[in-house]
Amino acid sequence: MKIALLGCGVVGSGVRAIIDAKESRNTAALEIKKILVKDENEIDDPRRTTDFNEIVNDPEIELVAEMMGGLEPAHSYVKAALEAGKHVITSNKKMLASFYPELAAAAAANNRCLAYEASTGGGIPWIANLGRVAREENIESFSGIMNGTTNYILSRMTSEGKDFAELLAEAQKLGYAEADPTDDIDGYDVRYKCCISAVRAFNTYVSPEEIPAYGIRNIGMQDMEYCKKNGLVCKLIGHGALVKNADGSKAIDIGVVPSFIPADSMMAGISLNFNALQCVSHNLGAATFVGQGAGSLPTAHAVVQDMIDVMLAEEERAEEVRTLPVSTESLHNFYIRPSKLTAFGALVTKTVGSGAFIASGISFARLKEIVEQANDNNVFIAEIL
Template identity: 45%
Template sequence: MEIAVLGWGVVGGGVIKLIDEAKTPLLKQLHVKRVLIHRPEKAVDDRCTTDINEILNDPEISIVCECIGGLEPAHEYAKKALEKGKHVVTANKKMLATFASELFDLARQKDLTIGYEACVGGGIPWIANLERIKRLEPVEAFQGILNGTSNYILSQMEQKGVGFAECLKKAQELGYAESDPSDDIDGHDVCYKVVLSALTAFDQAVDPKEVPTFGIRHLTKEDFAFAKGQGRTIKLIGQGRKTAGGVNLQVLPVMVKADSLLGSVSLNFNAGKTWSKSLGPAAFVGQGAGSLPTAHAAVQDLLDILEANSPVAAFEPAENQAGDKQTFYVRSQIISFFASVTQEKVSDDAIVTKPLTIDEIGQLLKAAKDEELFLAGIEND
């Protein structure tokens, strides 16, 4: 089967390497015919082209593997590939979460597949396992550490007792963080992954803008000291739960038990947990980023399409519902603003709140207008 890869970067290069160096009879049935690059001088071999139309108009190419990143032109190219009758595999969680309804509707009309295993969890077969559980029974809930950059920073802060800025700089030097790390440290990357996980687990498509999302940008050693005193550590957690009225999705730092599964996941590893009635809790841990782990997930999607083993996704648009009440840790320069919801004073600038929904605490944070504020959930014992 002939495929085209859009982009010869970290992930695209990994996909090409795995296919070119195929080790199994099944993988040897895939062949990279074309690779889209941005500039002609970047051409590695004669498969490279700067003209997307050479790919879109080639009837021999059955699958387009999109590894460009960003919203555009990735969205435009994926849409045009579907319109031309080609399956799409993507590692671009931001693009797919943003345009999920449009692209999946088009895929259903054309009886085509969109493979997105590589969008969530790097090399962990997260999407595939959600699908497998859902074949037998409903997935009730999921949660996970879904961003390797933030988890590396949090692990280093905890283990070495150094500040956020120093850990972020080290992550950038190691290639774990982009020069602009906003999507990673502000929680947006996890938000896109939670939306795609909910689409898979619950057959519900939620607009990423509706998901309450809080990051780790303003985390300090003081916050870690409080968590450690409670036998906890801090992880950036994405979670989703089926509710009576639909789904509840949220992204925020959470103080979890240090000896729990998620509490013990360190460095750039990812972990996901699911709950369902007969299986109970199930967990998946592995490399959450990197060229070959992510490419491995994308190639698995390519092989599923080759074997005609990819269902056409079916889901309904959904609004994000209010979640259960929980307690929160809040540190703010104007902590007196939160007096009405204070359950316990931690220090002169930090409190633990009474039980609130994430929407209620979110409204208070907006009203406080403290740009240095840090928020974390406190997981129930």
């Protein structure tokens, strides 16, 4: 099968290496015909081009893998490729989460695959396994550690007792965190991944902006001390659940929030830049998938898995998705440390020192409302699991 790569950066260069190595019968059956680059000097490869039209107008190219990142032109290229009758694979979580309904509709209208294993959980076969469970029974919920940068910082805060700012600077120096770390540390990266996981797990789309996200920007040593004293560790968790309201209607309970979990639990042992994703269903129970959530070859491995699925015609076509409201009835327990207690008074169940308090039995929707009203840039919020 002749294919084209859009982008030859971290992920794209990994895909090129795996396919060109021809290690398995399946990778040997894939042939890269064109590689779209921004600049002729980017790579020394006779297959490079800077003109997307050479790809979209080439009838021999059956599949396009988009690994450019960013919203545009990635979104326009993916849409044009689907409309030209090509299968599309993307590792671009931000673009996919932002435009999923439109792109899924384009894929369905043209009877082509839109596959996105690499977009969530890097190399971990999360999307494929969610799909396998969902084809047999209803998935009830998913949750996990979906961001390597924050997990790296939190792991080292726990093990070395260093503070957030110092470790963020170190992570930036080592290339584990971006110069502008907002997407990672404020939970937006995980928000995209929750959006995509909900599509596959529940066949339901919630736009990223609707998903509450609290990051670790404001985490302090006093929060880590609270954890240590109580046998807990802090992890940034993204989660989603299909829930029933009291009136029988369905809703999605979904959010991104630092969470305090028992120090001897498996999730507590997910260290440094690993990711762990769990789904829960009635028959299977809890199944967890752990691996490298980022990196060139692991993520490229996931892109190539999608290619093999498409080639073997195993990949299910995108289905029409439904939308559901974010739940106001699913209740959670939070640890909150605001700048001033007064703005959060209504939530306080019990104070726990260092200006922090426990808020028991409130929904993400209600939390979101109060946090927005309080407008406190220094608040630190964690769920207690």
